[in-house]
Amino acid sequence: MPARLTLPALDPAEVTTAIGSSYPEPFKLRVSTRCKQRLGDALGLKSFGVNLTTLPLGAVSALRHWHSHEDEFIYVLKGELVLVTDEGEQVLGPGMCAGFPAGKADGHCLINRSSKAAVYLEVGTRHGADVVTYPDDDIVGRATPQGRRFTHKDGTPY
Numbered sequence: 001m002p003a004r005l006t007l008p009a010l011d012p013a014e015v016t017t018a019i020g021s022s023y024p025e026p027f028k029l030r031v032s033t034r035c036k037q038r039l040g041d042a043l044g045l046k047s048f049g050v051n052l053t054t055l056p057l058g059a060v061s062a063l064r065h066w067h068s069h070e071d072e073f074i075y076v077l078k079g080e081l082v083l084v085t086d087e088g089e090q091v092l093g094p095g096m097c098a099g100f101p102a103g104k105a106d107g108h109c110l111i112n113r114s115s116k117a118a119v120y121l122e123v124g125t126r127h128g129a130d131v132v133t134y135p136d137d138d139i140v141g142r143a144t145p146q147g148r149r150f151t152h153k154d155g156t157p158y
Helices: none
Strands: 017-019 035-038 048-055 072-078 081-085 088-092 097-100 109-111 118-125 131-133 140-142 149-151
Antiparallel strands (some): 072 097, 072 118
16 A cells, blocks of 8 residues: 655545535525535645535536636546536536636536536636626625625625
8 A cells, every 4th residue: 555645745535525615595505516625725725726526416516607816727537517608518528628717707617417426626726806706696706814705796795
């Protein structure tokens, strides 16, 4: 058996899996089965995040959204995912990727409509002034020192 890794290396299998999201009700249920291992946090990365994300059958990565100040990149490792954007839908398989530049108002999310779990690597910058817009839902996310905070589009809290 290989020796246990020490930082700056790590075995993703040893990183805690977070299930679901921090969305308020009624949105929380829509992503309740999403599983993320926050590899960037486990490695102490500050400027960008890296998540190993698993979407079981029927799961959605997030509400369809776009970021004002943060770039996002995804790379499919296993399974099949449907990428939903303003332009429509595309199927992504292993070895395929997609990128979402900061400030581009093109809402996106991933859906697993296949018959087995899909796994992808998600990389994104971190910016203290980021605002997340959700074009299909009455919700806005704003970066704060305590983490992302959500309000209605009119600014009232959930």
